[in-house]
Amino acid sequence: MIHCAIVGSGWSAGRHARVLRRVERSELVRVVVEPGQPADLPAVFGSPRVTDRLDDALTDPDVDAVIVCTPPDTHLDIAEAVLRAGRHLVIEKPVGLSPERIPALERLAAERGLTVMVPYHFRFVPQLRTLHQRVRTGEFGAVAHAYHRMYSLRDREGAWLWDDSRSGGIIMESLVHGIDQIMWMLDERPDAVTAMVHPGRNQVADAATVLLRFPSGAVGTVEGSWISDAHIPFGSLDIVGTAGSAAFDRGRFDKRYFRTESAAADAPETRVDVLDDDDAGFVGLHEHFAECCTSGEPPRAAGLGEAYAAALVAAVAVEAARSGRQLPVTGLLPEAP
16 A cells, blocks of 8 residues: 655645545545645545645655645655655656756656656546557558647636746646647657747736647647636647547536547548546556556656656747747757657
């Protein structure tokens, strides 16, 4: 059994807590809240011990792993403290606002034999894992275009979102998901990036479009907004190749699901896969995390190396939006796995 502590008590922390109840080899035993925050957590957390001191969790002999669900500007320092305390780590994307620090975390984890994963949970959704394999085997031919869209409701919680120094804006905080997903699907890193943003509250980017150019000739589009309403479709991923295409649909805000529809260009029938379980990817990720913590084997997906690549491309996209130019990324990224 892997005994976990969660740092944070917002929406993301609540989701991790809910998912842990479905993972046979994991148990939530502690929650670290912000100083001064009431200790009456929502029912989804169960009845863990609550503290407002990170050190209480890091020195607790009952805690094997820590799940970090705090604003992005705090991630790197908390992650380093967790690893130096000898605890396994799940750290929410984008790992941090300074991607250049991520490789040092990866080395520290390796030196201490610790497992670290980042919740790029789409990599553990069964429909997307199948789609990824089909793209890799060339079923859709050479990929020409990949498109990812992700929306959030305009009443999303957290004043920290509207502080650029804390959230990094929509590209770093949210669209990094789509950047990771497209790089995973294509098994390729982009060599150039351009982006445009809408400056929202406090001039923080709350809507953006990021364009990715890949060495193979494929192009990618990642876009989304923090100021959506419930009638807007929640999110999607499209893959268009020279011999076929696929569309992945996340449903709507009040009815989330995973639906993949695909067809070869010369095939008469369309293939449809549906899963009505919005937490399936998170469950798969936490099950794999517990397995890796127990076995000592490295994660097969969503590790720090992949998270570093996504965060670095996102950081280049932020700079491209500020400068109004297309920026190169060749030579800055690790090789695709």
